[in-house]
Amino acid sequence: MSDLSLEQVTENYYDVLKEIGNIGAGNAMTALAQMLQCKVDMKVPQVKLLEFAEVGDMMGGEEQVMVGVFLGVEGEITGSMMFMVEEESARHLIQKITMGMLPEGSEFSEMGLSAMQEVGNIITGAYLNSLSTLTNLKVIPTPPALTVDMAGAILSVPAIQFGIFGDKILLIQSQFYDEIELDGYFILIPDMESYEKILTALGLPIVT
């Protein structure tokens, strides 16, 4: 298994990974709409295999302040997962969820961040649920951790996980709208063994 690289996985199973990403992001947005009790539209998610250096650029530069929610994945699929959203979008989401209780500018207070953590929890939970349903494999998320920091610094965490296998990172960008346009990014980081499990569960032969 160790000779199967992320490039090979992605090349051979791009459509599958894209479909998993689509369904996962779709479910996540549905969960978000229910939580916010409003309509949330989304574009078709983009699945990209990027060089580390390209990821920061795509998110508006390595110093772009973002909110990152990171959690471990246990069960039959193991690894970790991250959801990232740009600072302004996060402020907007926090205002929505706390129904304007926080004064403008204080969205990243303890209360605001705890609300954001809940949003992250629900979004990533819905995403992982759909992965679990599709593969019929047990997926147990660990409690999420949240940070507000530079995109590059947040991304270093999944990049290091991917870095063990190669020089690229698999990213799902999903743009969604309620009153304003929000850009969110999902990064699923299964351990290499889990890729095999996911593909086998979907009835796909492993080609190396």
Place this chain on the structure above:
Amino acid sequence: MSEIIKVGIADMKTCVSPNGVMTLGLGSCVGIAIRDPMTKIGGLVHIMLPDSRAITSGQHNIAKFADTGIEELVRQLERMGAKRLRMVAKIAGGANMFNFQGGSAVGQVGERNAEAARAKLRELKIPLLADDTGANYGRTVIFYPETGDYVVRAVGKPEKVI
């Protein structure tokens, strides 16, 4: 006019005074800056992982690892005319970006990166003059081989020079 050269993730660059080198948004990665104060030749390597030997599958990017990255940076500086005996180093980064319970492997990677960098510098007998690692926030760093100043910026914190 001086120029600031950008170093990407798992990347390294060298320069000569008055130019500088910078890397943006270091998280759990570590930025190791080395210079020769006499020739004012210096460089910066942005490493992601502690040890190239722990990874088996075909890895070609030596700047990704603390051990091979520092070795290669020193080699490049020497080729430009810097002397190993005069070299001094500063490091920054190695944060634990997310606060996890139980200290998982993911949580400790920043500290392991910083420790691997220190160990490699000790092995090469390059004195470590400043060390701004750990904590839970990202850092942007700029290194000036002219003065040896290593500028560290973080979100919501005053800029500092180490």
